[in-house]
Amino acid sequence: MLSLQGISKGFPGVQALTDMQLEVRQGEIHALIGENGAGKSTLTRVVAGVHQPDTGSIDFDGALVSWSGPGDAKRHGIHVIYQEFVLFPHLSVAENIFIGHERRNRLGLIDHRRTRSDARNLLDKFGIDVDPTTLVRDLSVADQQMVEIAKALVHDVKLLILDEPTAVISGPEVTVLFERLRALRNAGVAILYISHRLEEIFDLCDRVTVLKDGKYVATRMIASVERDELISLMVGRSLSELFPKRNTQSADSPVVLEVRNLSIPGRVHNASITLRRGEITGLAGMVGAGRSELAFAIFGAMRSSGGQIFVDGREIHDMTPRRAIAEGIGLVTEDRKGQGLAMNLNIAANMTASTLSQFTRFGLIDFAREFKVAKQEIESYRIACRGPSTSVSLMSGGNQQKVIVARWARTSTKVLILDEPTRGVDVGAKIEIYRIMQELADQGIAILMISSELPEIIGMSERVIVMREGVITGELTRDEITEETVIELATRRYAS
Structure with a gap:
């Protein structure tokens, strides 16, 4: 679905990406990991059309592409869900889902009944239990995230990019999110999943690509890689070096x-x-x-x-x-x-x-x-x-x-x-x-x-x-x- 080759991107005084490569297949959840500053955010912005690469090529859905901007990438099926949601709190769930793609009647006026009905059908299709008439400000953070996903599904989504999606949710909410993402994968959507949480990557993803200092390091199958190896690839040191040497305190310390x-x-x-x-x-x-x-x-x-x-x-x-x-x-x-x-x-x-x-x-x-x-x-x-x-x-x-x-x-x-x-x-x-x-x-x-x-x-x-x-x-x-x-x-x- 997505293939990047030789992507480089620099900003004044900073070389963010150097000769980067990435491949995401249709119907897979692909993890993208690396330390802060590894280039994950810049790479996703290049994929989403926010930044234009200085060198390299982007092949998406079988064709070489060069996005004119985020709107162009979105029209071709790329949607990004950032940590900070792009929602209008004083509008309803249905209105947020179809913002910019409003359902209209023959007179060109917004058809609120159809908007609510289409939103309900879309939410039901992916098992998202949210009332379309509810104001977004009254939703939990987890439900707001589901609305963001529903917004993406209004379009013919081929690649969904999620940036630290569990940073604002926990426990049962994470379980529900993973169920939705697996359903999308099974429907043929390619998913690029960015997270610092290695336990999530092992639980959810099919493959993982590691970045370091703006450069490609390696891609591994989740089924055949160990946590220790991923940490070593990211930071250049083993899991045994993760925790410092402890000085044992006696039980009679004050x-x-x-x-x-x-x-x-x-x-x-x-x-x-x-x-x-x-x-x-x-x-x-x-x-x-x-x-x-x-x-x-x-x-x-x-x-x-x-x-x-x-x-x-x-x-x-x-x-x-x-x-x-x-x-x-x-x-x-x-x-x-x-x-x-x-x-x-x-x-x-x-x-x-x-x-x-x-x-x-x-x-x-x-x-x-x-x-x-x-x-x-x-x-x-x-x-x-x-x-x-x-x-x-x-x-x-x-x-x-x-x-x-x-x-x-x-x-x-x-x-x-x-x-x-x-x-x-x-x-x-x-x-x-x-x-x-x-x-x-x-x-x-x-x-x-x-x-x-x-x-x-x-x-x-x-x-x-x-x-x-x-x-x-x-x-x-x-x-x-x-x-x-x-x-x-x-x-x-x-x-x-």
Whole structure:
């Protein structure tokens, strides 16, 4: 269906693609992977007609093509679903599906009844259970994604490109999405699937192509490739090198934070945990287990209905984020864009946000000092950017995450809570974040890491606390931590 040969694309000061090749067959789901900066986004934009290649050829559906723009590519059957949906929230599902292709009557007026009927037929055809009359703003993120797919299906779609489609959904929603994509594959649609999540690629895709530094590396059949080989192809190092060497902490290391019988109505029930100096403790469980809520309550960002919090043996009454920061506790939230970063500000402002008082005098910010500190942190955390004045909105997910970690590492002298610290970042960025975590632990900081990735839990944790439906079901020591023991506790029934 699609064949690229010798594709190169450069921008001022940057060679994004060099002699790139890619082949996607009809009726297959083909994964495209690589670290941030590998060239995935540029390549898909070339395929979709957003960028014109400097050299090389594009063969689509048996003919050499040269797109005049995205509209030209779309008319020939190429449709892209980006991470940020292109939907009109105040219009209905049906209106969004047929935007630009409105159903009209003989007078040229929009035929709303036909629009709704055609939308219902299209949604039913692919098992998408969404009411065509519902406003898009009232849909869940997962259903909005289904509307994006339905928009593509209005056309004679031959190639569907999805860019990190599961970044905004999880659990059952991912299962439904995969069912829809398999149905499209079986109908003969070629699908190019871009993701950082290797477990999804092994579960869903037929073949995988690896990019690195804007160049083609290899294409493999999923059935005959191992996870370790893919990681090695992407980053040039093996799976055994993914996690840093851990320094074992003894069981008698000082307890820096203790939580006793903490409860949040409907969320967390009588949770008790201890965090020790210099130890990385994993907090595992299924989606909805109450892990994030527990973290927010410890940090004072969510009110508890009962329980006690002790820092260095002192009980802290009425914990608030301000008090938590003063006590040396930091929280890196799961939603880095919505809750972690000020997307319109630069790196320097984001790094100093939690310690702004240290950079102000008489109500004025000392920008020179702020930039000096930010420059040091950029070097220390190996953040890829042009400097402290770079807007975080222009950075990759992995580098954005390192900015947040750098910010909280400045204030977290005792405890750092990391909620899904590597979600949505590539393998190379994961390795860097793991290194940073271990270095912070080596400095004596107690780290509580919430993660849904079992290899991450196993590879980084000295102890693992497991939750299910708001209840802590067990705790595992290092020698007891396996995928089987974690899953058993995460699915264990408890006495009510």
